[in-house]
Amino acid sequence: MERPRVLIVGGGFAGVECARALEHGLPAREAEITLVTPNNYQLYLPLLPHVAAGVLTPQSIAPSLRRILRRTRIVPGGVIGIDAASKVCVVRLITGETTDVHYDRLVLTPGSVTRSFDIPGLSEHARGMKTLAEAAYVRDHVISQLDIAAASSDAAERAARLQFVVVGGGYAGTETVAYLQRLTNAAAKRYPRLDPAQIKWHLIDIAPKLMPELGDRLGGKAMALLRRRGTDVSLGVSVAEVTADTVRFTDDRLLPCHTLIWTAGVAASPLIGTLGAETVRGRLAVASNLTVPGMPEVLACGDAAAVPDLTKEAGAVCPPTAQHAQRQGKHAARNIIAGLRNAPLTPYRHKDLGLVVDLGGTDAVSKPVGIELSSLPAQIVARGYHLMALRTGTARFRTTANWCINATAGDDFVRIGFLARQPATLRDFERTDVYLTPEDVHKRLAARQTG
Structure with a gap:
């Protein structure tokens, strides 16, 4: 019997955590797992300022998906359109070509773009x-x-x-x-x-x-x-x-x-606007069990989804943070597994563990579990949290080594000539102009069927 196809859109915190949890929770015979992402790494966004300042190398905060995932099929591209009725995603590969990927269960974690x-x-x-x-x-x-x-x-x-x-x-x-x-x-x-x-x-x-x-x-x-x-x-x-x-x-x-x-600030991926589904301040409206209303085979989480925050007053949604995205990704996997096994789905509930802000050197402010810290104690908490959140031992080792090298050897001021002769805009980097309208998706699928 053909295995159910689970398709995950996006290789950020939520998408990768979902794929990891599915690999651990589902034997290979129970489902085929596919992840669509334009990058072959999971970017740890909170440490981007460290890369911009040269404190960390890019490899330190971008562990390879090949190290994190063992049997997930990785499609190098981005989903630019979805036909939920036909259970098809239109994928634009990194070559510029487009292809259709079919699914039985879909997890939308396309993340966000700069607002x-x-x-x-x-x-x-x-x-x-x-x-x-x-x-x-x-x-x-x-x-x-x-x-x-x-x-x-x-x-x-x-x-x-x-x-x-x-x-x-x-x-x-x-x-x-x-x-x-x-x-x-x-x-x-x-x-x-x-x-x-x-x-x-x-x-x-x-x-x-x-x-x-x-x-x-x-x-x-x-x-x-x-x-x-x-x-x-x-x-x-x-x-x-x-x-x-x-x-x-x-x-x-x-x-x-x-x-x-x-x-x-950030805004939900433009992919959300192509679905024609209900949104909450631009984020896709979902139930507490992460399913999209009217689309029982589709779950959504992370920055692009307005997930109800059951730890707060009615109507509150979880903030678009890495902490929530990681935990929502794991919970989405649990509910995918439950759905495949005809078990009830459970609501997502997580209390925020706090916030950390690294200001360089020994300077930081942190608020773990409501405790206010500053200076060196806050920095220890901040960097300890970042190390735990990185998904591979190699990334943790590289990050720690880079911090130590920078603390002892100081900064360097070398330019690598990246895009030196070409202006780089937000649109260029974040690919916000490639998405299809629902009508475009329907026309594409109709042309495929008649051709």
Whole structure:
């Protein structure tokens, strides 16, 4: 008898955890497991600022899926359309070709993309911090600004090259500005023609507080630390316009600047918008057992799904964090197994274990299980959590070794020439313009049947 086909869309935290749990919970004879993902690694997103600053190598936070998964079939591409009635996903392979993949059970974990707004110039001139390639590009870009400034005899250009703006006062933005500022401050000692006082980092956010989830005390400590390092933190402010060499803020300040790093939140993968299903603030609405209403063979979890948070008041949904995505992926696997064995599905319930924010060196703020920590104790908790969350021993060893090397040998300021001659936009890195409409999917399948 043909084995049921379980198809997982997305190789992030939720998708990989689901595949791992299915491999452990289902004998090979019970199901065929397929994972569709454009990358052959699982990216550990919280440590991207470390890669951008050169503290960690890219391999440290991107363990190979071949090390994590043993018998899951990996399809190198991305799902760009779904026909739930026919149980078919349209996959765009990394070669650019498209193919149809059939399923009996579908787990949607396509993750999220950088949330952007209709701000003039933003899509052309902003850089993101959502993918491994973006982190590598940002590092090259920042170091190139120092090199250009050091070689320039134009005082105005030199000043503009040494202004850096990070938008987004959440964890990603705060850690990005903290790590990259440490990098440029250390680099200034190697550039005798640069005045370190001219190197200026700006962190802006429309919200009235920095990382409000941490509470006033820890959020205030993080902001005070950044300001002591020289970061200009502006709250209640956003970007009004971006050009190749300026950034205009909503308070009418005009800053000569060649670097805008955009970390102002995330939005569900555009794939969700192609389903024609109910959404909650852009995320796919699901039941507490992770099934999609009206599609009993489809489960969804992670950043792209609005999973009810049963530990809070009615109507609350789980935040799009790595912690929830990993646990939801495991729970989705349990419910897939239950469904295949005609057992009842169970609701997802998990209480958040806390938050960690690594600000570089011995500086951090953390709130594990409600306990507020700062400085070295918080850093120990933060890095211990990251090591536990990495999925292979090789990745843990590389990460620990890189941290130790950086602590003893210091930073380096080498550019690798990544996309040096080509502008890199959010759309280029995150592939947000490849998705099909439901009508496109139906036409494609009809053409296949008649052809």
